[in-house]
Amino acid sequence: MRISKLAAVTAAVLTIPLAACGAGDSGSGGGGAAAGEYPSEPLDWTIAFGPGGGNDIMARTIVDILQQEELYPENIEVQNREGGSGATGWGYLLGQAGSGYGISTTSGSFITTPLQADTGWQPTDFTPVGLFATDDALILVPGDSPIQSWEDWVAAAQADRLVVGGIGTVNVDFIxxxxxxxQSGYEVEYVPFNEEGQLQTSLLSGAVDAMVSNPGSILGQVEAGEMRPLITTADERLDVLPDVPTTEELGFENIPSMPRGMILPPDAPAEAQEWWIETMQQVVETEQWQSYIEDNYLTEDLRWGEDFRTYLTDTQEQFRTILEEQGAL
Structure with a gap:
């Protein structure tokens, strides 16, 4: 049985110093592009959510690979800037327009938050690096809940309006x-959270009846018996959760997964975008990244530069249609 090696995370605001790896060296320290002026400054890395969630885990995995492979020659300062379903963190990155030394990882909220709030930015305003993977969801109840299966959940939700928690106000979790x-014929109250720790605490304390999360964030609690998964949006049953049915096999249609990628500030220098595309193309080939994909049950989906921008445009329109149909917009 595989256990996510990244389930434990660090504090909400953490600075990770990366030892300089020979900024003037033309070897591996230069990363993807040929040695030049970029990169030559510390990197300001924003995680737009709190610790413990899929966005946080992916960002810290990438930073760890950059460190181990000596791909970034200066320090990387990582901070969780959560709030407003990602609007706070990505708004901070927006304020670094024109710079190549701000960076952030993205999630579904990067697409959905501008649809329901005046963020002052749209996903395509930022400089795209790439899409790396999609992250499937689980619906979970407390381990001591009398609800044992998805059928039990539907029956309980049809009898009484239950409460589901998720990350973000109008996000993939909400969708x-x-x-x-x-599609099951019940109504539910959705309660948004800014970070995974608060969401998990709320489920275990009984403040919400169920939660939406992803395997990489929650497998430890499932294996400890603290939480019980009822259904997954994965294409196939997860080998670590063989008894949990998929939405597809139960007849659900058009249930999305969480897209995970990377962006630079608006109007970042072309050399910075090119460097990050080439460097991340190296990162996703490393053994550590492939282990991260496998251990967290992500589906690899690689789209670089303008292909990622097109994906953001198309996916936002799809999400807009779904949210309008749900009466959320």
Whole structure:
């Protein structure tokens, strides 16, 4: 049985110093592009959510690979800047327009938050690096809940309006919860959280009846018996959760997964974008990244530069349609 090696995370605001790896060296320290002026300054890395969630885990995995492979020659300062379903963190990155030394990883909220709030930015305003993977969801109840299966959940939700928690106000978690409720014939109250720790605490304390999360964030609690997964949006049953049915096999349609990628500030220098594309193309080939994909049950989906920008445009329109149909916009 595989256990996610990244389930434990660090504090909400953490600075990770990376030892300089020979900024003037033309060897591996230069990363993807040929040695030049970029990169020659510390990197300001924003995680737009709190610790413990899929965005946080992916970002810290990438930073760890950059360190171990000596791909970035200066320090990388990583901070969780959560709030507003990602609007705070990505708004901070927006303020670094024109710079090549701000960076952030993305999630579904990067696409959905501008649809329901005046963020002052759209996903395509930022400089795209790449899409790396999609992250499937689980619906979970407390381990001591009398609800043992998805069928039990549907029956309970039809009898009484239950509460589901997720990350972000109008995010992929909200979309997944809403579509499952609509297609199953029940109504649910959705409560948003900014970070995974608060969400998990709320489930275990009984403040919410169920939660939406991803395997990489929650497998430890499942294996400890603290939480019970009822259904997954994965294409196939996960080998670590062989008894948990998929949405597809239960007849659900058009249930999305969480897209995970990387962006630079708006109007970042072309050399910075090119360097990061080439460097991340190295990162995703490393053994550590492949282990991260496998251990966290992500589906690899690689789209670089303008292909990622096109993906953001198309996916936002798809999400807009779903949210309008759900009455969320």
């Amino acid at each position: 997944v919860s809403s579509l499952l409720a609509e």
